[in-house]
Amino acid sequence: MPIFMDFHDLPDGVTAAHVAEMHQADLKIEHKYNCRGLTYWCDERRQTAFCLIEAPNEQAIVDLHQKAHGAVPQRIIEVNDKIVESFLGRIEDPKKSQNTKLNIINDPAFKTLMVIIIKKKSLRKKGFKTLSAAIRGYHKSITNIISKQKGRIVKEKANIYLTSFDSVTNAIKSAHEIQEIYNCVITPDLQFQIGISAGVPVTDKKNIFEDTIKKANYLAYIANDKVALSKEVKDLYESENRQISLGNKQEFNAVNTQDEKFIEHLMEYTEKVWSFSNINVGDFHKNLGFSKSKLYRTMISVIGMSPNSFLKNYRLNKAIELLDKQESNISQIAYQTGFSSPAYFSKCFQEVYGILPSNYIKLQLV
Structure with a gap:
């Protein structure tokens, strides 16, 4: 049977x-609805609860809750048990709560998510093998740091890590240590981009932690030399560490609410149109609701690059992903990533990465 997670907005008190x-009332009659309660998360501070239930369908969960205690969930989504465990650390009641009469679990499902991107800045032939070895070394270090700070790697693909932490402080410590190893080793052909956000597993989206993952990804993408944080993460960290202000730490960039909204709008629009060659900067300022000059100023201030450079770099990042898959030729990739011609694509690629895409393919085959 499928597994579902539901969300309850708890009344005051x-x-x-x-x-x-x-939860105990659910367990007493769950068999009547062909359901099986696995566990739950309760957050008294935020007045939320999330139940993990094996059930034939969503309606069975609603009927079970309605009959057991009347508290019908505000939202239900289907989930994968392994993904749930990766984010939340468990799919059954904690040991300390098992075999007790009531099984009180005051364990928030609110998590801090960190996305780490190891980005290739240069693909020169001379340092290609060294670059690959450096990435393997960083992988081991990142894995050790996340584990030491009681985090979990939820997903790792193409040098991008999605990680989950119970504590904002541990996420910040991990980001600091990862930046430290990068600064100590100094690999000029690589760049670390880190974004951190926080949230709950079930919202109005269909996937677990979808909003929070999206925000962490966007923050990582626009991060340069500093770790990019949502305002909520900054506030939570300073609440947990009353003597420490992240404003005094130069390695972190806490993005304000207005800029967060701009980044989200920019990235969502870019994700829709980047592959179309007829899209240009003019389309950006029209669709984002900015004048040409205001968009330029905002992009420089928030993203650190002009709209034209941002779009070109976004397309080149997508091109690198496609080249690494080795499923298409250069001409196909050029058009798939929105470049007007293979020749222009090769020119832009060489300007940024110091190598032609054809030579990059050859290096992968060595």
Whole structure:
């Protein structure tokens, strides 16, 4: 049977003990609805609860909750148990709560997510093998740091890491240590881009932590030499560490709410149009609701590059992904990534990476 996670917005005054009682009421009659309650998360501070239930369908969960205690969930999504465990650390009740009469679990599902991108800045033939060895070394270091700070690697693909932490402080410490190893080793042909956001697993989206993952990805993408944080992460960190202000740490860039909204709007629009060769900067300022001059100023201030450079770099990053897959030839990749011709694509690629795409393909085959 499929597994679902539901979200309950708890009324004021409802405690973890109350949620435990409701969970026990579910377990007593779950067999009547062909359901099996696996575990739940309760956050008294944020007044939220999330249940993990094996069930034939969403309606069975609604009917079970309605009959057991009347607290119908505001949202239900289908999930993968392994993904849930990667994000939240468990798919069953914690050991300390098992075999007790009430099983009170005051364990928030609110998590801090960090995205780490190891980006290739140069693909020169001379240092290609060294670059590959450096990436392998960084992988081991990143894995060790995440584990040491009690984090979990949810997904790793193409030098991009999605990680989950119970504590904002541990996520910030991990980001600091990862930046430290990069600064100590100094690999000029690589760049680390790190973005950190925080949120709950179930929102109005269909996938677990979808909003939070998206924000962390966007923050990582626009991050340059500094770790990019959402305002919420900054506020939570300073709440947990009353004597420390992230404003005094030069390696972190806390993005304000207005800039967060701009980044989200920019990235969502870019994701829709980047592959179309007829899209240019003019389309950006029209669709983002900015004048040409205001868009340029905002992009320089928030992203650190002009709209034209941003679009070109976005397309080149996509081209690198396609070249690494080795499923298409250079001409196909040029048109797939929105360049007007293979010749122009090769020119732009060489300007940024110091090598022609044809030679980059040859290096991969060595």
